Amino acid sequence: MSRRGENIYKRKDQRWEGRYIKSRKENGRINFGYVYGRTYKETKEKLLLKKFQFEKIQDSENNQYYPGTLYAWSQLCLERWKEKVKESTFNTYCYKINRYIIPVIGEYKLIEIERSHIKLLIQSWEKKKLSKRTIHQLFHLVDRLFSDAVKRDLTPKNPCFDVNLPKMATSKVLPLSLTEQRRLEEAAKSESNGEIIIFALHFGLRIGEISALRWENVDFDKGMLYINETYQRLTNVRLNTEQVTTELSLGSAKTSSSVRAIPLTDQMTLLLKKMKEKSRSSFIFQVGDKPMEPRLITYHFHKIRKKAGLNTIHFHQLRHTFATRLMESKGSIASISELLGHSSTKMTLDVYTGAVFEEKYRSLELMENIV
Incomplete structure (x- = not known):
């Protein structure tokens, strides 16, 4: 009763x-x-x-706080962010918000969401078995939504404050050994489009940067290769819908630090001149009237690495191999960081700790021999 x-x-x-x-x-x-x-x-x-x-x-x-739901607020934020970020970044924001955040807490009013709701949100991501890196990225996106609202006095608090996230171990990508690199390069020399692998190993380029390379990026007189674009497949999520599509996009480089100039060695100058003599296209790697897309580059890579008898490697390891060879050749962290297009030397050190450790070990050995 x-x-x-x-x-x-x-x-x-x-x-x-x-x-x-x-x-x-x-x-x-x-x-x-x-x-x-x-x-x-x-x-x-x-x-x-x-x-x-x-x-x-x-x-x-x-007190004039925002009266709408988190869903409504997120769409307003996306509209505002659209003009400030790259298209690829904006599409990623749309996809993550509409796929992983809105279905769980989107119908709550912005001002009623508590820390307990954020914890439940994180638990939902863990149940989906998302990687810890993805969980951290999603959390920072939620935190940004609330931080923007707090700055505008549209909500009294940010419920993301002091929420514990699963600890994320720094992942290390292993480089190819010198023997493996030589086997791969030898196989690449006898295959069509094998130059793709040579470019990755000798320039340290990302796959999208290789796709976007134009002949106008090569300056034989100054001996430089200029990196300023990337070609990638973007995931599109239309605002206010769950419709997901993909499309290829040629745009500016990943970050401002990714725009860089790489000196041409004698070996790479000779290779590029031979390729230029045979080329009738504007892009160095082209299919039809468009750049060769990353999926096709990946296809050629797997075909060649199988021929070389390398069964457990992926394309991005070539970039790590490039960095490792530079470190083994006593290159400075600052110069290696610039060649890779990293935003800081700290990022380079975080990713290539293994190679740096070997260098430190050899330095200590030399010191002990002297003492």
């Missing part, structure tokens, strides 16, 4: 159920929430707490 005016009921399973106003929808209709307890007293205490929280929300709304 319900107690008058309290909305507390005894259920058939002998538990007590209390109903409270959770929020009001944008059309004014009430959205109810429920609490449960083994006793009437326990349920009443839970219900009083929920009612108190709702009163705080109502007070917040009277």
Whole structure:
């Protein structure tokens, strides 16, 4: 039997159920929430707490806080961010927000989301078995949504504050050994489009940077190769829909530090001149009237690495191999970082710790021999 005016009921399973106003929808209709307890007293205490929280929300709304849901706010943010970030970055934001954030907490009003909701959101990502790196990226995106709202005084707090995330170990990509590199290069020399592999191993280029290379990027007089574009397949998620498509896009380099000039060695100058003599296209690697897309480059790579008897490597290892060979040749971290297009030497050190360790070990050995 319900107690008058309290909305507390005894259920058939002998538990007590209390109903409270959770929020009001944008059309004014009430959205109810429920609490449960083994006793009437326990349920009443839970219900009083929920009612108190709702009163705080109502007070917040009277203070001109944002009245809409997280979903509505996220779409406003995306519209604002669209003009400030690269197309590929914007598409990634759309995809992640609409795929992993909105389905879980999107219908809650922005000002009613608590730290407990963020924890449940993280748990939902863990249940999907997303990688720890992806979870960290998603969390920072949620944090940005709330940080933007706090800066504009549209919500009183950021519920992402002091939320613990799963610890993320720094992943290390192993380079090819010198023997493996020689086998791969030898196989590449006798295959069509094998120059792709030579470019990755001798310039340290990302796959999208290789796709986007034009002959106008090569300056034989100055002996330089200029990197300023990337060709990649983008994931598109239209605002306010779940429609997902992909399309190829030729755009500016990944970051400002990715725009760089790489000196041409005698070996690479000779290779490029031979390729230039045979080429009738504007892109160095071209199919039809467009750049060769990364998927096709990957296809040629796998064909050649199988011929070389290398069965467990992937394309990005070629870039790591380039960096490792430079370190083994006593190249400075600063120059290697610039050649790779990294934003800082710290990033280079974080990724290539193994090679740096070997260099440190040899330095200590030399010191001990002297002593």
